[in-house]
Amino acid sequence: MKAELRSLPRTLADLVAQHLVASGQLLDSDPELAYQHAKTARRLAARLGGVREAVAVTAYLSEHYDEALTEFRAVRRMTGNHEVLPAMADCERALGRPEKALALSREKQVVGLEEGSQIEMLIVAAGARRDMGQTAAAIQTLEVPELTKRTRAEWLPRLRYAYADALAEAGRIEEALIWFHRAAGADADGSTGAAERAAELEGLQFTDLDDEEEFIVVDEATLDLASEDDEADLDSEDDGAEDDSDDEAEDDNTADTESDAKADDHGDVEGDEQDGK
DSSP: OHHHHTTSOHHHHHHHHHHHHHHHHHTTTOHHHHHHHHHHHHHHOTTOHHHHHHHHHHHHHTTOHHHHHHHHHHHHHHHOOGGGHHHHHHHHHHTTOHHHHHHHHTSGGGGGSOHHHHHHHHHHHHHHHHHTTOHHHHHHHHOOGGGGOOOOOTHHHHHHHHHHHHHHHTTOHHHHHHHHHHHHHHOTTOTTOHHHHHHHHTTOOOOOTTTSOOOOOOOHHHHHHHHHHHHHHHHHHHHHHHHHHHHHHHHHHHHHHHHHHHHHHHHHHHHHHHHHO
């Protein structure tokens, strides 16, 4: 991209770069605004492949699929970059043209794509099959060795999720559960939602405590019983306190008796001494 910008006058290059940077920063938080920045960059420098690719990506993420497809085609023509084929096929799907998506998946350049792009094309092709009511064919499309590959690549949970989803659509629930769990195991950030889908199929529900509070409802009878128990506990404590007081009183009486006995003994001793004298 920097090399392309050098072909522009310095002031214009700086302006285009600012819009591209803003577009990239907003891509995750506000795709629509990112798309508007990219379009402004295209208006200023429509002959740059990097600018057209920025428009294509932001249009795709903000669901302007018709324009995204046009821009991806332009990128492919201008740069010879065939890695955009999966995105082009997905745009065709989104526009309701699954047959054209399948046609793109069969293009000869697909075999030369990077592994991740090839997997994405498989996922799109399987989706197109499902759009056409060919669920069995979609499952077969996704039954590739990469399903069981040991890798941390971002495409793995997506591939497993797509396979599980197709199995679920075909009514093969037990198999779908296995693959949803395997997708969740490979999905470190939970972006696919595989764990939630598995729980849904198992009849479980997740509660987001950040968004809603959980209340426990107790009927009046239960509250009355609880009150009676509390009162009984208090009465027991009071009885225990009275018992303690009685014990203390008895201890005091015993101490007084012992003191009196000692005093009498002392008096007797003194009397005996006087008689002896």
